[in-house]
Amino acid sequence: MFAMLCRHPRQPLEWTEVPDPHPDDHQVLIRVLACGVCRTDLHLVDGELPNPKLPVIPGHEIVGEIVAAGAGVDRFRIGERIGVPWLGWTCGVCGFCTAGRENLCDRARFTGYQIDGGYAEMAVADERYCFPIRGDYSDVDAAPLLCAGLIGYRTLRMAGAARRLGIYGFGAAAHIVAQVATHEGREVYAFTRSGDGAAQAFARSLGAVWAGSSDDAPPAPLDGALIFAPAGALVPAALRATGKGGTVVCGGIHMSDIPGFPYAVLWDERVLRSVANLTRADATAFLSLAPTIPVKTHTVTYPLIDANQALADLRGGRVSGAAVLVPG
Ligand SMILES: [Zn+2]
Ligand SMILES: [Zn+2]
Secondary structure, rough: OEEEOOOOOOOEEEEOOOOOOOOOOOEEEEEEEEEEEEEHHHHOOOOOOOOOOOOOOOOOOEEEEEEEEEEOOOOOOOOOOEEEEEEEEOOOOOHHHOEEEHHOOOEEEEEEOOOOOOOOEEEEEEEHOOOOOOOOOHHHHHHHHHHHHHHHHHHHHHHHOOEEEEEEEEOHHHHHHHHHHHHHEEEEEEEEOOOHHHHHHHHHHHHEEEEOOOOOOOOOOOOEEEOOOOOOHHHHHHHHHHHEEEEEEEEOOOOOOOOOOHHHOOOOOOOOEEEOOOOOHHHHHHHHHHHOOOOOEEEEEEEEHHHHHHHHHHHOOOOOOOOEOOOO
């Protein structure tokens, strides 16, 4: 099969013929139908994530059709359409796993990072970490649900009941989370790069009651804020925009350094926290909720061979919604 291979960080992905993968015990072999492009892929390619498997095939928002199954596979059948997310395997026995916090498993392995992912014509995945794709989503429209949706949803949950909700960085995750938050009766305040009128208009079209630049003050203090952009300077900005007792949640896997700020910015029981990965419970909850709202994804498709262009467009802020790769 062909894949877009990351041989070394900080070099373009290479269109390469590699051996077809074979499903091991509990694994399914899928023909990749679509694979979303996540900001995490950019951090991987930029060498900002520690200890990737190398070479590695990136991609952890995979929609595929099962074409073969290894021993012990009993959740899915050949021909079924499934989604493969970031969480690829956990140990099941560590303190985190046994406490329902498998997202923090000491030995967790992640798709497109320690396990080859979906920037390829085929992939294998442990069926215990895969999910059926329901609703009338096309393959392309379903792909962004698998990380932007799942981890965005976990990030939203961590903000508690915040009614006035700020969202910093209006990309793939935000455009999904805004729909869920609006559906839940929250008010969404969208913060974008300064002067990004297109992203602000996009946010308003998805239900945001206010959209402005990340250095603007919202019209009223926020009850909580989610940060999806990887800029550490947004942390004190979001804390300043958030009222007493509010929570600021960092939803990304990597962020530039956070500048110093006065303690008064955190005072009054404001909470600052990160969100790491996802649990299978998050995925089950979100994937059953999304079609009922219904969450609609906005996608820009690229042929698989153009993955480097997709990553460049994501880096340049030129993708409205989510970029998705489609094998030729
Ligand atoms: Zn574990
Ligand atoms: Zn992701």
